[in-house]
Amino acid sequence: MDTNGSVPLGGHEHKRHEYAGPPAWGGFEQINEPIQEQWTYLSVANIMLANSLLRSRPEVDANRIGITGISWGGYLTCITAGVDQRYKFAVPVYGSGFIGDSSAWTGAFKNMGEGGTKWLGLWDPSRYLKHARMPILWVYGTNDGAYYLDAVQKSYQLLPANQSTLSTHVRMPHGHGGAGENPEEIHAFADHYLKGGPALARIRKQERKGNDVTVRYSSSQPIVRAELNFTKAHGSWLDRYWDTTPAQLDAKKRLVKATLPEGTSVYYVSLIDDKGLVVSTQHVEVAR
Template sequence: MLLSYPFSIPLYLTLVLWSASVVLADPIEPSANLPQTQPWDLTQLSAAPEFTWVDADSPVRSLTYVGDEFDGHPTSVFAYYATPGTVLGDKSLDKHLPAVVCIHGGGGTAFREWAELWAKRGYAAIAMDLAGSRPIEGKNPHDQKNRTRLADGGPFHGDQHKFGHINDPVHQQWQYHAVANVILAHSLIRSFPEVDKKRTGVTGISWGGYLTCIVAGVDSRFHAAVPVYGCGYLTDNSKWLDRFAQMTPELKQRWITLWDPKQYLPAVSMPILFVNGTNDFAYPLDSYMKSYAVVPDDVHKQLSITVKMPHSHPGGWNPPQIGHFMDQWLKQGEPLPTVGRPQVRAEQVELQYDTASVASAASAAIHWTVDDKAVNAHAWKTAEAIVKEDIILAPKPPANAKLWYMTVKTDDGSLVSSEIVFATPQ
């Protein structure tokens, strides 16, 4: 049985609390849209992995759990774990909690502050390292020098590991382990007695957003997903076109088949919010909108595109719309406004939006660009829009606009947007 915690143990003592041999009460049920080429054993990943406390006393706890085999040996994954009760010192708060799995991006690690942020929002949160390492306590975790490699860690997460090993066996590649370790973290947090396993979400930043797009299609047990920056269609346009140019056509197709999120987004069944900036250097809007479009239309999907949103871990976890969206679906909170496709009517643009959220629509705007630069290098212009009872009105963008869209902001600063309108179909 799972022992009650938090409890006090000496730091030198590690204690295995859970075994993957437990009977699966709620296994992953693969979507019919999940490709047959997906490489993971979903039954195995549905079971909570064995784990060991590293620190079971601090407000933000730390642990390691058992990952899949790499280089002939089982791996360890380091993670931080926090709840409202641990960060506020009140165990009575830890009952029937919604939970969130936090996936870091390239150059990142397990972030204590990210787990704490979600715990203060009222969630149980787990943030794992997906590079076979752990942060050095007391040092800035955003500096890659402040990491310690685990003796039994999995593959590193540099570009060479994401692209250069595509001809290796699938189980030796970073994406395979990263997705598996995210799903195992989900299985682990769902097994904790304070967590309501029917209210779990996942969010990731940059490469973590990329992984969120995959995981949301693979692990049907999530109830909400928020990928930030990351998307699919990376061979169409992304920061890594030079990497794909170095591959043979066969290896490029193998990468697309195994690891491009466009293979997995059609299998998404839970509500999903895509968060990005207009000028993201890695995940440009053309590939981003293709990723949004391939999610089935019967799934609740929304966009949040901010003009020139900064690309960073703090920049990717601070937008209030992320917490607002999770609260909507995991805590029955006030819904974000849902908007339609903007329509040009004479000299103005009309944007229909959900009247159930009228109280939340504090302001709105229209954004456009007219230059001939690359899609993620445009200069953007903005004009205010008028919020009416069930419609938003804005001035028509110039006839030579290359792309344009509209945004709605709520009283708490959460931003949602319409689809991007391209002058030239993408």
């Protein structure tokens, strides 16, 4: 759905309808308006109304509705998951909380002064995510230009570990269309919870001793490959270069082992099943 009040005319035309509400992505400039007239409030309210509308339709199974969103839609998915418990699952693509700490807008919030503090207190997803009860799949990239890696991690760490599944992709492009819609992990996650399809793999344990990394997992589908993704860079998440190297997979023991290259600053391990679906561990920052 369009959360900026536009109607589907095709192409890149964004004509807004008469009940569209305030135009915005984020609505930072609306912070001193009544709460009910601010973009985030209206967007989440409309998403919840859309859920109710779908549930009212006789051709819709009300027990099989999930939510996913891309970019600002991922941001809204994070909030909605915390305030509307009716969804069977949620999949934020790129979106996260803690955007005042680490995102493309961190500088803007600092420049807003008290207004930025007020906006984050009202509308940062970290205020709401902890109330989410449905399973959540986080799909994001190592160098995303909007929602940075550490902000995504702090967001899913608000929840019990078994509630979140991670699918982290090296240099995943940010965008609507194919970039944010085509990852097959989204479809597989939805099919599992809505149609009883195979579940994505689960990370059961990850640990590091020195440069030796081990990961234990469970999976109903064959895991055919494991990869160690790592960077030696420091500084901006946006600018760090990531490498990928094969990890040692013991499919019978459901165990992955890898050795960190000297100088690794951050790493995570990915499992790839026989359909090419990627499930990842949490990323780990290595203290040196």
